[in-house]
Amino acid sequence: MGEFDLINRYFKRPPTGAVVLGVGDDCALLQPSPGMRLAISSDMLVEGRHFLSTVDPFKLGHKALAVNLSDLAACGAKPLAFTLALALPRADAAWLEPFSRGLLALADAHACPLAGGDTTRGPLNICITVFGEVPPDQPLLRHRAQPGDDLYVSGQVGDARLALEVFRGTRSLAADAFTAVRARMEQPTPRVALGMALRGIAHAAIDVSDGLLGDLHHILNASNCGATVDTVFVFSSDATSATLKQLPPALALDCALAGGDDYELVFTAPAAARSAVQAAARSSQTPVTRIGQIDAEPGLRLLDAAGRPLTQRFGAFDHFA
């Protein structure tokens, strides 16, 4: 199977949506809606760092696009299209067929067609660049958090890290519980509908890839403010799974607050917008949980269940640290 056969067989589809010209020319041509800004994000996934070599290629196809759509979600952007650059050790149909199926199924679900890309031989590397559009005055940006804002997280955090610990052999779980947390790690749900519903409501947003607190730090640094997080949410709210709540408390906190790979949104919104936030959650069918607030005072303060300062330390994932 040559390079062009490979592209035609697994990745070429007729142009659709904003894609005027798709796979097969020097460039893809895209027609965004008039007046909209283009939101662009690029993520590279490397075997052994972002996924295990044993992962089901179908799930990997899903995840490779999901982590990019999650960046659009964090900006409140509507997906338009994406490009895929793929380095493969060999042209292996048994891998390419399920990979492309998982990738394009999520693309179809978000009306975000593959517009073009590149294939080459090399150590397995998946680089996706995704394009979305957002009204010029309404992107959700990291630097717009304000003191007094409520702090929220969408969905559930911590399960992806818990699954990783099971793969690493540091924890064990019953089969059902492992299946559930493994799905959270391998097939994250990008919160695109929530991000779009929060336009004009949320002040600042980021998606949780390196860990909730680590990613929250990016909001705080960019916005020149601090935050207080009521960590009781880890044990008493819907923002963590029943499986995670059964862990020893220090480990549950670590998974939820520093785990990473959750692809949930952390966002801030003014207290006056609480009902609007809940309406956005309902309309996007995405649960959100209030976990704290933004402070004028810099730094991050963590409170335990009794409202006392928590002294446990948490890190964030850094590819070069």
Add this chain to the structure above:
Amino acid sequence: MGEFDLINRYFKRPPTGAVVLGVGDDCALLQPSPGMRLAISSDMLVEGRHFLSTVDPFKLGHKALAVNLSDLAACGAKPLAFTLALALPRADAAWLEPFSRGLLALADAHACPLAGGDTTRGPLNICITVFGEVPPDQPLLRHRAQPGDDLYVSGQVGDARLALEVFRGTRSLAADAFTAVRARMEQPTPRVALGMALRGIAHAAIDVSDGLLGDLHHILNASNCGATVDTVFVFSSDATSATLKQLPPALALDCALAGGDDYELVFTAPAAARSAVQAAARSSQTPVTRIGQIDAEPGLRLLDAAGRPLTQRFGAFDHFA
């Protein structure tokens, strides 16, 4: 040096041009000109396949962006911005500093700022996605060649392949000649100004990455037509270097017609547009050479210096063949 230090030190610049929001948020935000279509291309460069491990990182930075700008040129698009996803074995300042300098120097020369991207640890892999804009009715596309069109190539072809043969040890060259052909391989010139000048003049275009004839085949297949190439241009025109002309004829033909890595434009234009093509060449300060014509009859016919059919066979580069 952590991931964010690395980005801030080598790649972060204030937003400029069409980039409204640059490196440092979940997405970059881009504002194309009203009414324009967005042209997008993505190329992935892998060590050992697209470049040698010994290459000067400054030149590699140049080339990584040049091959992407070349795709914009082949569509007649004006560059707007690009994203960079980079997998690195380690955060090595001695590599990153010259790499980013070479990359951003070419970006500055084309007013095409870095808008965002990703960095991760992994086998060296450079994935750039580039964005340009083009009027909706004027992109240069592969499928628009018409029988009777003249066939042109820009600049000079074959030197990049000759340099590769020297690196492989199959040829040797005098030091000056090697320096010249090596520069063609390591620092190709994307023909952006020519591509833009050919809007509304050329019918079809492609950039030469896999070899002149191989890339011409893409035009012929997409346009459902054939072509005749007068190979005398290899020996008598400005479209090949004096160094290449001194090679044994069969080898010179192979380098020029099947060499690849030239990043020149192959394009077609109606015979009535000859003076317009020459004016575009002058205004863009890019030489162009007429090398043949498009035929209604499918297939590719090569003529030798006496106008007789040439029987030498040529291939094109395929990453998975």
